[in-house]
Amino acid sequence: MLSQILYALPFLAQGFAVTLWVSLLVVVLSLIVGVLLGVGLVYGPAPLRWVVRIFSDTIRGIPILVLMFFVYYGLPATGLHLPSFWAAVLALTLFKTAQVVEYVRGAVASIPKGQSEAAMAIGLTFSQRLTSVIFPQAFRRFLPPWINGVTDAVKGSALVSLLGITDLMQAINQVIGRTYEAMPLYILGALIYFAVNYALSLASRRLERRFAFIRE
């Protein structure tokens, strides 16, 4: 049994690399787009706010699996054929972006109005107010739910196996198909996912402590 698992390790490692790559893409892309849309939702003109609100509410109301199948099997009807990898990344990113938008909105809205006013009063422009006053304070409130979301993204990336992408999940299933060693291999898989997420939550706790400048 052990030798079979050892034999499969390089293959599992390749799958794990795909899992990390998908997670990283989804987390980074959703962070960039989500922060932009989140700021738009708080400070933007009314039409932009409506568009972001509709986007966020719609996406968050759809099961992620439906979204993924829609992008992969549905979109080709419009002429957009995405390779399975990018279809999966796009679907997961859309889903994650909608969450990031809400975290950003909540974090920014939690900063008292007096902070913006004090920043205006010393002559800071809008972008200076955001970067020097609002974001540094909002970051601390944004961080815990966002890290939570990152761990969700790592776990959720297992769904890409359903589009036939050989991530960690798919690799494990394939090895089980050859060896019939379901129990040890699923335990191994669970441990790997757990290790990544546990490391993330440890890092998060350290970051939170570093930014705990406000006594509440």
Add this chain to the structure above:
Amino acid sequence: MSDATNASSALLDVRDVSKAFGAVEVLRSVSLQVKRGEVVTVIGPSGSGKTTLLRCVNFLESYDSGSIRIDGREVGYREAGTRQRRSERDLAAMRAETGMVFQSFNLFPHLTAAGNIMLGLTKVRGKSQSEARKAAEHWLGRVGLAHKADSLPAELSGGQQQRVGIARAVAMEPKILLLDEITSALDPELVGEVLAVVRSLAEDGMTMLMVTHEMAFARDASSRIVFMADGGVSAVGPPKEILAAETSNERLRTFLARFRASHF
């Protein structure tokens, strides 16, 4: 100012400013001038528009009609009469010329006392970190907090926070300082230290427009007192005249009588 035309005209010139929040008129054709080096205090019952007026002067609040000029330049709008807002960059530059101290301090909690003062100096005034630090230390010294430069706001008392708030505003070397009920959120025993700072700034010739409920302070520190009621200026004059018990202005007499009844 050596320039004769500048010397004769007011530094702050508020003319016929009106503003409504929906159906409620908060400012009704308010006019008010503050000359260079003057300390003008606005008093009046709550809801009389004092704070709104102050917030219009640095355009934290827009106004519906009228004109506000600082040093001859229209605040907020491109020209008097038009309601075309200045650009974001222009507004920021205008606001840097007026300092404001808030009732609730509004210090930046993620920055130290010195950091609060340095932010505007580096980002707006373009000073280097070391120049800004020197200026911050100078102004913290002026408000008696040289030893607290590296403390976070949460580590300071209310009175100390407000003194940092004052230092943050004056470090920008504004043309005029706006003080919005700056002692109202303080415990009574901390009011004195903050007012002492304001007094010393007044003695140095800082031009100030302040809203306060500290009548004794208004009487001692002001060049003139403006009494506002129902969104309009009801009386203006030297402190002795305005705070005299036998004033003929009935609104003012009622306000002062009520004030005395509750404070003495």
